[in-house]
Amino acid sequence: MRNTISNVPAGTIRKHRPVYQVALYVSLLLLLGLVVMYALGPQRANVMNFAYGTNYGDMFFFNKQLISVVISFAAFAACAIIPYKIFTEKYANWLFVGGLFFCFLLVALGMLGVSFAQETNGAYRWFYLGGLGSFQPAELLKFGILVFIAGFLGKRMRQGKINDVEETLIPLGITAAIAMFIVVVLQKDLGTGLALVAIVLSMLVVSGMRSDILWKILGVLLAAGVMLILIAPHRLERVMTFFQGDHSSASSMDSSSNTYHVQQARIAIGSGGILGLGIGKSVQVSGYLPEAINDSIFAIMGETFGFVGLLIILGLFTALLLGILHISARLPDPGLRLVAAGVFGWVASHVILNVAAMTGVAPLTGIPLPLLSYGGTSMLFIAAALGLVFQLSCYTSHKPLTEGKDSHADLSGRRRFGRTRYARGRRV
Incomplete structure (x- = not known):
């Protein structure tokens, strides 16, 4: 007589130790950001006080960044502990719809002139919450579209319908179009739109979708991108600035121009040399480089830590991204595999677009x-x-x-690779 003691089905992945390197890389990057903010905070406070008449103390920006780091690490820990199905199944729809709703609400309130939803730098990006800081709903939308699309495509993968036009491509296209319309057209936030595209494209590649379909999707996205640039003067200006390079001397002297921004970023990176000027010795943060502690932090780090420091920073990001790919490639469940792939696209798009902009490549x-x-x-x-x-x-x-294969088929052929990660019923 055969009796199965374990209640876990044969071939099911048993929970094992996580890849601690992911937590290590995240911790190192957060810590590095804190160190840099500690050094730059006093200079940034002086600039703001002089330019806008504020009364920020030397530790103002560091303290705010410290709070952000603590909250972010708490979010990391929470998502590492709370059962993943809470995010990927139970509340995936709500996270996506909530992201869309708050993005649309931001635009609507901004157009009505509500004080806490004003347009900034040509885009509606933040709810201003007074002493509490600000909230960018597009970031919630990124997380929402990540878990929602991963669940949708994962289900189609299990059904063998990933290439189906009516059940996969049309619903996916409508969903993506709604999100892109709100973010890029209404909010005027092309950067977030590019990140959303990177998230979804990463999942589509890993899903095993046919290459001819992927190329058609890419062609549609490129055509839409060109159209969105042509109809928006501020986007067209950025593109023209990129292609003109340093030839526009008039705009290069205007501190509000994109040419000036890129030139000052290059000066910051170049002045850092091989080993950098050292912590607390940045010149560009003192009012020369726009968004010095925000979008331009890579250039400031180049000035502070030099070429060697930038290589170390890029090395940390590369190691983190390779670790995410390693995890995605080994997740048997299609939906979870796509979640990891989407996170890869999310982080990679931010790193590549930011670094490319600061170095004048994009x-x-x-x-x-x-x-x-x-x-x-x-x-x-x-x-x-x-x-x-x-x-x-x-x-x-x-x-x-194997990309695009059903998880059950993958599992059945891999039971021989040890028992540490597979639970099998024991016979007695």
């Missing part, structure tokens, strides 16, 4: 550098997404799985 997009730039909302939701990946790393298999 136009300015207003995207911050993950975990390092000053500000709480972006850091909070990226940390939460990385915490979710950290939890998912507890459910990986030993070897990479």
Whole structure:
């Protein structure tokens, strides 16, 4: 007689130790951002006090960043501990709809002239909450679209309908179009739109969708991107600035121009040399480089730590991204595999677009550098997404799985690769 003691089905992945390197890289980046803010905070406070008549103390920006880091690490821990199905199944729809709602509400209130939803730098991006800081609903939308689209595509993968036009491509296109319309057209936030595209495209590539369909989707996105640039003067100006380079001498002297921004970023990176000027010795943060502690933090770090320091920072991001890919490739569940892939696209798009803009390789997009730039909302939701990946790393298999294949088929052929990550019924 056969009796199964374990209640876990044969071939089911058993929870094991997480990939602690993810938590390590996140902690190092957050700590590095704090160190830099401690050094730059007094200079930034002096600039703000002189320019706007504020009365910020030397520790104002550091203290705010410290609070953001603590809250973000708490979000990382929460998403690493709370069962992932709470995010990926139970509340995925609510997170996505909530993100859309608050983004639309921000635009509506901004157009009505409500004081806490004003337009800034040509875009509606933040709810201003007084002493509590600000909230950027587009970051909630990124997290929402991550878990919602991953669940939708994961279900279609299990059904073998990932390439189906009516049941997959049309609903996906409508969902993405609604999100992009609110973010890019109404909010005028192309940077967030690019991040959303990166999240969804990363999931589509990993889903095993046919290459010809992927190329068609990419073509549609490129055409839409060109149209969105042409109809928006501020976006067209950024693109023209990028192609003109240093030839426009008049705009290069205007501190509000994109040319000036890029030139000062290059000066900051170049003046850092090999080893940098040292902590607390930045010149560009003293009012020369726009958004010095936000979008331009990479350039300031180049000035402070030099070329070697930038290589170390990029090395940390590369190690983190490779770790996320490693986890995604070994997750048997299609939906969870897509969550990890989407987080990869999210973080990678921010790093690539920010660094490219600061080095003059791509136009300015207003995207911050993950975990390092000053500000709480972006850091909070990226940390939460990385915490979710950290939890998912507890459910990986030993070897990479075939893209687009059903998880049950993948599992059945891999039971021989040891018992540490597979629970099998024991016979007595």
